[in-house]
Amino acid sequence: MKQFIPLGCIVLALSGCSRETPRDKMFYELRTQKDVQTPFPSAGYTYASFDTGHGYQIEYLDSNGRAFLWYPGNRSAVSGEWKIVLDEICYRYDSNTFNPQTLQRGGSWSCDYTGRAGYLVTGYQKGDPFNLRSGKIPYARSKCDLPKGLNQVKNVSCK
16 A cells, blocks of 8 residues: 555656646747837836736836836835846835735845846736826726737737
8 A cells, every 4th residue: 555655756756846826827828929029128118017916016117217117006206226237137115115915025126137128028018108207097907907008919818
C-alpha cells in the first residue's frame, strides 16, 4: 500500500498544476495578439493596461516625467513619476499611496521590463484625453470598465 501513496500524491499534484488560472488566461489572450504595435512607453500618451488583479489601469505619461494614474475605484488620479532605465520602465508614486495587489506603499521606485509592461497595454491615445494631469478623473470606474476615448488594440476578458 505504501508504494501507491507517492504515486497518488504525484498524480494529484500534477493535476493541480494543469488548472488554468485567470492570469494564465489573460496572458494567453494577450499572447495571441502579439503582433499589435503600440508607442509604449512614450511621453505624451495615455495608455490602458490590463492585469487580472488590477483590471484596466489608465495612465498618462507626460514629457516632464510625471505619471497620472486612473485606478479602478479611486476618486482621483494618482500622481507619480516615470522614467526609462535601460530596458525598464520605472514608476514612483507618492508615499501616501498603496498598491492593493502587492500590498506595498508608494514612495520608492518600482521597475518592470518594458517588453512585459508593453505586453499588457490594450489601448492608447496621444495626449491626455481624460485630463488626468488635473488630478481629477471623469468618474470612479470598476476594474472591467475600459473608458471610451482610447484606441483599443487588444481585447481581454475581464471578470
